[in-house]
Amino acid sequence: MGVGAAWLLSGLPDSGRLLSIEHDGARAGRAWSVLRADPRARVQLGDWHDALLEAPFDLIFAGAQSAKTPEALPTLASALRPGGTLILDNLTPRAGLDGTWHAGDPLRDAAFAHSHLHTCEVQVTRRECVLLATRTA
Incomplete structure (x- = not known):
């Protein structure tokens, strides 16, 4: 979990931000354990529709x-x-x-x-x- 997001994060400019939406709490936790060291990343528990608020x-x-x-x-x-x-x-x-x-x-x-x-x-x-x-x- 979070490996694909980490790969995307690696190509993101310093000014960029990455939001990963996970529908399962365990998956969200594993993704966050991979991404949390980077301040540009955020993992949110929810449905993909929830991310649309940040469009x-x-x-x-x-x-x-x-x-x-x-x-x-x-x-x-x-x-x-x-x-x-x-x-x-x-x-x-x-x-x-x-x-x-x-x-x-x-x-x-x-x-x-x-x-x-x-x-x-x-x-x-x-x-x-x-x-x-x-x-x-």
């Missing part, structure tokens, strides 16, 4: 499964500053989807169709890809 953001790494839905996408996009980036990870590459999904993947389709996001898909392994979406307006 706008330059970067949102949407790790919660409940944030990876077509319904959540407009909320996440509006929480970004213009030029900010949304990362959606742990997705199956389009080429790896079976025939059932060839008619479309609702999250992917919503990200590519969103009027204020410029989205690209990056395959990171044979079985995984991420969507990177930049807010344009």
Whole structure:
């Protein structure tokens, strides 16, 4: 826990801040044990919606499964500053989807169709890809 956030923190400028939202108290505690030495970091116990009170953001790494839905996408996009980036990870590459999904993947389709996001898909392994979406307006 907290290792991904620590990696993001390592690339953050001195003036930046990192907020990690954890829905489970034990996970939040483990994440805080990794991040607490850096004053730019904060771990908060709650739901990802709780972080929206601090918008706008330059970067949102949407790790919660409940944030990876077509319904959540407009909320996440509006929480970004213009030029900010949304990362959606742990997705199956389009080429790896079976025939059932060839008619479309609702999250992917919503990200590519969103009027204020410029989205690209990056395959990171044979079985995984991420969507990177930049807010344009």
